[in-house]
Amino acid sequence: MKRSLLLFTLLLALVPTRAQEDCIPAKPTDERHLVWQFTQLLDQGEAQQLDAKLTAFAQRTSNRIAVIIVDTLCGLEPVDYAVGIGRAWGIGGAEFNNGVVLLVKPNGGKGRRHVFIAPGYGLEGAIRIWPASASSKMRSCRNSRMGAMQMD
Numbered sequence: 001m002k003r004s005l006l007l008f009t010l011l012l013a014l015v016p017t018r019a020q021e022d023c024i025p026a027k028p029t030d031e032r033h034l035v036w037q038f039t040q041l042l043d044q045g046e047a048q049q050l051d052a053k054l055t056a057f058a059q060r061t062s063n064r065i066a067v068i069i070v071d072t073l074c075g076l077e078p079v080d081y082a083v084g085i086g087r088a089w090g091i092g093g094a095e096f097n098n099g100v101v102l103l104v105k106p107n108g109g110k111g112r113r114h115v116f117i118a119p120g121y122g123l124e125g126a127i128r129i130w131p132a133s134a135s136s137k138m139r140s141c142r143n144s145r146m147g148a149m150q151m152d
Contacts, residue, residue: 023074024084034064039071041106063123066091070073071107073114078103082118091120098122 003124025038034054035047042050050067058064066089082103085091092099097120105114119127 023072023076024081024088025068025070027089034068035056035067035133037069039069039107041069041104042107062096063094063098063100065102067102067104069104069106071105073105078105078116079118083118086118086120096120096122098129 025036028036031053033051035042035051037047054065054067058129068082068085070081076084082101085103086099086101090099091101099120101116101118101122103114103116103118105112107113117127
């Protein structure tokens, strides 16, 4: 009995609360854009330029890469937050599941800044090595605007 109660308590602690789930932004009504900033990181020109490139890429390939920049993960792990956005927003569509969420949390102290790449099932094989190369590129651009958010 004690063991069952302990297991139940542990499982309950691992389940995200409703407040955490509510923290994931609602699906935007204007789906033409692929860069969404919920905290300021890029200036308007940089965001528009990146958005234009991602939109052109999506039109050429049908693969959608959404860049989501947030100031909090609401207690969720980066994987849960990124996958939650991907599912809630339908990034990449249900037929091919060919979307990618690039989640960026640029603020916070050591160990509290995050970059996470969550590919849809349709693209997992194609970008399997992307996180390693993206990580090394993040470190190599220390002097750029994005370099200011070096991962710890």
